[in-house]
Amino acid sequence: MNDLRNSGGTPPSRSFRLDKSNAKLAGVCAGIGNYFNIDPLLVRIGFVIALLLGFGAPVLIYLAIALIAD
Numbered sequence: 001m002n003d004l005r006n007s008g009g010t011p012p013s014r015s016f017r018l019d020k021s022n023a024k025l026a027g028v029c030a031g032i033g034n035y036f037n038i039d040p041l042l043v044r045i046g047f048v049i050a051l052l053l054g055f056g057a058p059v060l061i062y063l064a065i066a067l068i069a070d
Helices: 028-036 040-052 057-068
Strands: none
Touching: 028 040, 028 057, 040 057
16 A cells, blocks of 8 residues: 555655754765665765865865755
8 A cells, every 4th residue: 555645646755854863964974865765874985985085076065965955
């Protein structure tokens, strides 16, 4: 049986939220992990690897998400 919460017959929409309960800094990686249904540790490792490889964009993306979301 399908548990649809709206009467239109379409599945409920997902929305991104910061996860402050599992947060290390601002909850961005935990929120991304929850949104995509993956372990937040994998997202954190991805951010660290991107930083170690010399890309500065993850820092800007992380700050933008932390400021805009929630």
